[in-house]
Each structure stands twice: as structure tokens, then as C-alpha cells.
Amino acid sequence: GVQESKLQTIIDEVRSKGAKVVVLLSHNGMDVDIKLASRVTGLDAIMGGHTHDGMPAPVIVENASGKTLVTNAGSNTKFLGVLDFDVRDGKVSDFRYKLLPVFANFIEADPEMAKLVEKIRSPFAEKLAEPLAVTDGTLYRRGNFNGTFDQVILDALMAQKDAEIAFSPGFRWGTSLLPGDxxxxxxxxxxxxxxxxxxxxxxxxxxxxxxxxxDVADNLFNPDPYYQHGGDM
Incomplete structure (x- = not known):
């Protein structure tokens, strides 16, 4: 779980050694990070993940010693979060934050990395390209509730397992597909x-x-963020 006292000890230690800016990289999710930022002191920012929120601006959280910025930059490299601090007299006096969208077709691939990816994929390329079906509608797995791709998977499970009901872990990843793809x-x-x-x-x-x-609903929507364990419905 979240160990506030241990985190506070680390923050105090790095501050005592001269750190003028302290940023926490987390994988807690926005709700947990907002609560955490209100209960520990000495953090200038929390840049987190887990809930995949693309935050156009950070949430400014007040605590006993000042304020902490809390933000997420989406998932799957869809965005790049850029946070610049103006540090004066040993502390942060101002900041600038930008959420930059990443368009893969506008970015030139690194030749060495592209060659490595191609080498790794090549033994499986034919199988990966195998066509299975054509979409009637948009297929996606996004948000906290059942998406259309989730439903395709569940329908397939019921058909293959001869089941009356099916459950699948709620994830928010994978490629979204448009009608006719x-x-x-x-x-x-x-x-x-x-x-x-x-x-x-x-x-x-x-x-x-x-x-x-x-139980799943409680994991998602418990009023206390520290009791939220992730996952989707």
C-alpha cells in the first residue's frame, strides 16, 4: 500500500542534502496521488500513471507546507508531459506545464531502433498480419466500463466455452479500430x-x-482513493 511516512522520510532526506526540487514519479493513479499530495509535504510535483489520464493542466493540491502539482500524461506514448520549473532562492517560484500530443507519423523513426523492431517482428510478421474479420462498428477498450472490444472478447468466450455469462479483466489498451477495418x-x-x-x-x-x-465496483469507486485497487468494470 501507500507508505506516507516512508515517503516523507525520503523527501526530508533529499531536501536535507540540498535538493531544491523534488518530483515523485508514481504509478498510483490520479485520485491516489491527489490524496497523497495533500498528506505529505515537500513534494513539488507528482507525475504519475496507472489511470491513463491525459491531463491538459496539473491539479494543484494544497498541503501543510505549500502546494504540490499532480498530473498524468495519458498512456501508450500518446502524450508527452513537459513540466518546467522556475527555481529562485532555493525553491520553486513558478512553473510551466504542457501536454504535447505525439503523432507517430510526424516523427522520424530512429533507424537503429526501427531495424531492431523489424528483426524481432520478422519471424512472426506473416502470422501477425493474418486477417480474421472486418469490423461492423468501432472497436475500442477505453474508459472505466465495458467497451466494444471487451464485448467481442466476452461473446467469443461464451461461444467457445458454452457459458451463459463471461467475465474479462478490464483493460484500457490495444488498438482501436474503425468501422470497415x-x-x-x-x-x-x-x-x-x-x-x-x-x-x-x-x-x-x-x-x-x-x-x-x-467487489470490482468498490475497487473502482470507493470514496477513499487508498482503497481503490484499479481495474475496470
Missing amino acids: TITMEHLLDQTAITYPYTTVTDMSGEMIKTVLE
């Missing part, structure tokens, strides 16, 4: 190549299903 094997792997890819069939009562749904 070809779904390739790579697109399918984008959505399903996770660290626990197995599927199981289990007998569940209505009471158990209700408990699972309520």
Missing part, C-alpha cells in the same frame, strides 16, 4: 496478450456473481 491477428493479440491469458469455466451462483461485481 480488417481485424488482424496482431489486433487480437493487442487485446489478449496479457500476463494471465488463461481462461476457466466455473459454476457460480447468482449471489457469487453479485459479490464479484460489487
Whole structure:
């Protein structure tokens, strides 16, 4: 869990050694970082992740010793968060923040890295390009609730497992597809190549299903951010 006292000790230590600016890189999510920023002192900014929020401006959080900036820069290198500090008399007097969108087709690829990527992908290129279907509508996995690609996966699980109901971990990654796009094997792997890819069939009562749904909802929407454990519905 979040260890406020340990973090405070580290902040105090680096300040005592002469640090004029202290920035925390986190993977807590915006809600947790906002609460954290209100309860520890000496942090100039928290630049975080986990909730994938593209923040056009930082949230300014007040605490016992001043203010802390809290921000996220989206996910999957869609944005670059740029935070500049104006440091005077040993402390931050002002800041400038920009959320820069990243358009891959406008950025020249690094030749060495492009060659490495091609080398790694080449044994699998034919399989990755295998066409599987054509989309009728937009397929996506975004937001806190069930997306259209989630529904495709769940429908497939029910069909393959002969199940009446299916659950899938809520993730917000993978390639979104527009109507009429070809779904390739790579697109399918984008959505399903996770660290626990197995599927199981289990007998569940209505009471158990209700408990699972309520538990997931609590993980997401508990009023206390420290009790939120991530995931999507």
C-alpha cells in the first residue's frame, strides 16, 4: 500500500542534502496521488500513471507546507508531459506545464531502433498480419466500463466455452479500430496478450456473481482513493 511516512522520510532526506526540487514519479493513479499530495509535504510535483489520464493542466493540491502539482500524461506514448520549473532562492517560484500530443507519423523513426523492431517482428510478421474479420462498428477498450472490444472478447468466450455469462479483466489498451477495418491477428493479440491469458469455466451462483461485481465496483469507486485497487468494470 501507500507508505506516507516512508515517503516523507525520503523527501526530508533529499531536501536535507540540498535538493531544491523534488518530483515523485508514481504509478498510483490520479485520485491516489491527489490524496497523497495533500498528506505529505515537500513534494513539488507528482507525475504519475496507472489511470491513463491525459491531463491538459496539473491539479494543484494544497498541503501543510505549500502546494504540490499532480498530473498524468495519458498512456501508450500518446502524450508527452513537459513540466518546467522556475527555481529562485532555493525553491520553486513558478512553473510551466504542457501536454504535447505525439503523432507517430510526424516523427522520424530512429533507424537503429526501427531495424531492431523489424528483426524481432520478422519471424512472426506473416502470422501477425493474418486477417480474421472486418469490423461492423468501432472497436475500442477505453474508459472505466465495458467497451466494444471487451464485448467481442466476452461473446467469443461464451461461444467457445458454452457459458451463459463471461467475465474479462478490464483493460484500457490495444488498438482501436474503425468501422470497415480488417481485424488482424496482431489486433487480437493487442487485446489478449496479457500476463494471465488463461481462461476457466466455473459454476457460480447468482449471489457469487453479485459479490464479484460489487467487489470490482468498490475497487473502482470507493470514496477513499487508498482503497481503490484499479481495474475496470
